[in-house]
Amino acid sequence: MEKVKPKKHLGQHFLVDLSIAENIAKAVTGHLGVKKLLEIGPGMGVLTDFLLNGGWDLYLVDIDSESIQYLHKKYPDLGDKIIEADYLKSDFSTIMKGPYAIAGNFPYNISSQIFFKILDERNIVTEVVCMLQKEVAQRIASPKGNKDYGILSVLLQAYYDIEYLFSVPPGVFNPPPKVNSGVIRLKRNNVEKLDCDEKLFFRVVKQGFGTRRKTLRNCMKSLGIPEEMKEDPILDKRAEQLDVQEFVMLTKKLQKSWNP
Structure with a gap:
């Protein structure tokens, strides 16, 4: 199959290091017994290969039609679980029909928007394991009193237990980004509703x-x-x-x- 060319306007940086992809896949734990998993931005399926080995009920969503065509050829058995859509504008509560986890190499230019959507769907998104720009990953996992601590830190930590797992250098991507990356894991905590408005x-x-x-x-x-x-x-x-x-x-x- 002809490889997909990364598109700058979509912020695509395809991971090419298999060991890092494997470590990201292993970091998804199935928190709260959830078996449905949505991969955001699978590209050419480097991470997908390892997720499929994990026994997940796996769904893929990508906005790039070229990637979608490639994925249909690579994973014919997934069928309509390969979804061409903008995650930010789609209602995955109806698509997934119940609680689900998220994994992916998030496009750096929309990673914050993805997390605000996850906050909106916090009662069905049980776990998130993702790679994103290192400074954003650090901000999300940062404790109070730290210069990285900010809006996303507080809002996400209100509903999720967060761990910064490991850092990733630019050279393992095609094309290499100009920044380092970080992998974090979020697990839904037991706060159903905050004790305030x-x-x-x-x-x-x-x-x-x-x-x-x-x-x-x-x-x-x-x-x-x-x-x-x-x-x-x-x-x-x-x-x-x-x-x-x-x-x-x-x-x-x-x-x-x-x-x-």
């Missing part, structure tokens, strides 16, 4: 990191700070100093004066 929680986190050098007192003014909270010492902190539970506590206090 979740819509406000998301807004508070985004607002707090929007101007991360300012104190929360300044960041939260537009949300309305209740009178009894005006002297609360938490408002003298910056967003990067709060962990998930402290953000939940802050949200509960701000709920008193919030008008959605």
Whole structure:
């Protein structure tokens, strides 16, 4: 079969190192007993080969029609489980019909958007093992107080236990990216719902990191700070100093004066 040419406008960097592909596949654990697995952006199936050996009920999604044609030829038995679609614009809750895990080498230019979609589907996405730009991977796994700690760190850590697994150099891709990559694993925790207004929680986190050098007192003014909270010492902190539970506590206090 003729190989697929990586397309710059799709942010494609095809993994060519088989040992790294095997390590990524092995990192998917089947958390919570889930056997359905969706690979995002399989390209020419370097990771797919190892996932198929893992006994998964495997689905593939790729936006690139050339990759889709290649995958149909390479994996004829998968049939309609090879899906030509934009993951960001597709409803995989109906396609997968129940809880599922995700694996993949995420396109760097849309990796954050993929995670925001995963957050929207957090009640059915049980596990994620993925490779992405190293600094984004570090940010997602970062604890509070770290300069990498940000919006995605807090929002994802609210619902997932996160591990940074290993780093990957540029030379194992075709074409090599200009940055290093990192592999992380997310496992859904037991938080079904946060102990606060979740819509406000998301807004508070985004607002707090929007101007991360300012104190929360300044960041939260537009949300309305209740009178009894005006002297609360938490408002003298910056967003990067709060962990998930402290953000939940802050949200509960701000709920008193919030008008959605």
